[in-house]
Amino acid sequence: MDQAKSLNIHHPFQQSFPTVARTPSTPITEHLAYLLAQANREINRQLDARFKKEGVPVEQWRILKVLSDGKGHSMGDLADAVLLNHPTLTKMVDRMVSDALVYRVQDPDDRRKVVMFISDRGKTLTQRLNSLALSQEAHIAENYGNKATADLKRLLESLIEKAN
Amino acid sequence: MDQAKSLNIHHPFQQSFPTVARTPSTPITEHLAYLLAQANREINRQLDARFKKEGVPVEQWRILKVLSDGKGHSMGDLADAVLLNHPTLTKMVDRMVSDALVYRVQDPDDRRKVVMFISDRGKTLTQRLNSLALSQEAHIAENYGNKATADLKRLLESLIEKAN
């Protein structure tokens, strides 16, 4: 079938595309917000690719890593730490509980709270994920340079601090 | 109702939380991937807040901004430029077409392709969004410093380049 018919495509000109003189504005690639999004997307994608064989998304690694201090963390603290909204975290934790990676304990001191702990199974998985993540960091440092990496980290930390 | 009963909460100990000595590993806050995610989240959130009154998500601004050069862009090029997967872009463009911000034209030279254009309505919206975005950039530069901002941008560009 003709694609134009099925897609409701607009045909403003018969012979040519519209070409209009435009006053150029700042290209999107020069915006800090865009550069951050692009860098984050790329690095995150690479890390996800490494985690692929473990079948764990990056967010779950963050959760496991935070919990692997062995201490309990409330859902609220955890949400802040792993950069997830509360309802998103709740549902992700549900999945991780199903996979027996973490478990919930009701906080006896404040019964509104739930305290999250990592399981033994979660701990051993975390170790494998940590080594995958460290190997990525090593790979970046190698290609990108130790100084650049350190400078970038420092600048990002400072930006995050100022942004709050 | 008792929360523990409804939530299937685990009670591994009667009197105390499990506390286990752990060998500490690199904190998540020192990973580049985490710092990028955190900075991106924060900056993106702030930009989204500014765009709130226009009711436009950041991704749509990116699309509008790329199209505002007045030239046509194929869906594939656009997807790369705005950091969106193809199906996600298709559906977002559907919404933008409904809002009369952009329109589709079938490419006469390659009829597999769809060429996207911005509408007049899209252009005027883009101008408002651009000024909101520029004001955010100015705000960042002010709090964070011109040099730090420039350095950070340069390092991010370089990281993106090396990461490909």
Next chain:
DNA sequence: AGGAAAATATTGAATATTCAACGATTCCCG
């Protein structure tokens, strides 16, 4: 030329995220 393979964009189903509202508990303050 002709047919297999690649490229392009979309669709539908499955999955994930978000928003608003809720239930339970604790805090605060008169």
Next chain:
DNA sequence: CGGGAATCGTTGAATATTCAATATTTTCCT
């Protein structure tokens, strides 16, 4: 003390994203 307000986490519905499969068109190769 008592009751309204705040906090904490979850839920359900609405929305958005992703994955796999598809339709169409073009390219490539012999």
